[in-house]
Amino acid sequence: MADAPKKMIMGSMAVSGIVALLALADIAIGIxxxxxxxxxxxxxxxxxxxxxxxxxxxxxxx
Structure with a gap:
């Protein structure tokens, strides 16, 4: 049960990293x-x- 907060934090970091990469790609090449x-x-x-x-x-x- 103590692993749940750590997993949630890591998941949030991964998703926000993906959003940042997609936004940078959209700025750079429009896709x-x-x-x-x-x-x-x-x-x-x-x-x-x-x-x-x-x-x-x-x-x-x-």
Whole structure:
């Protein structure tokens, strides 16, 4: 049962990393979303915030 928070943190980090990579790819080559650059920047900011929060929570679990 103590493994659940660690798995949730790692899952959140993985998903936010994927979102950040997709947003960077969309800015660079226009694939996969072909959306606006403003939304891509917002995705990058939110992914960075989630990564920071996950890192902080990971430190608290140690």
């Amino acid at each position: 996969p979303f072909r959306g606006s650059t403003t939304m891509d920047i917002m995705f990058l900011i939110s992914a960075g915030l989630v990564l920071f929060l996950c890192w902080d929570a990971w430190k608290d679990l140690r």
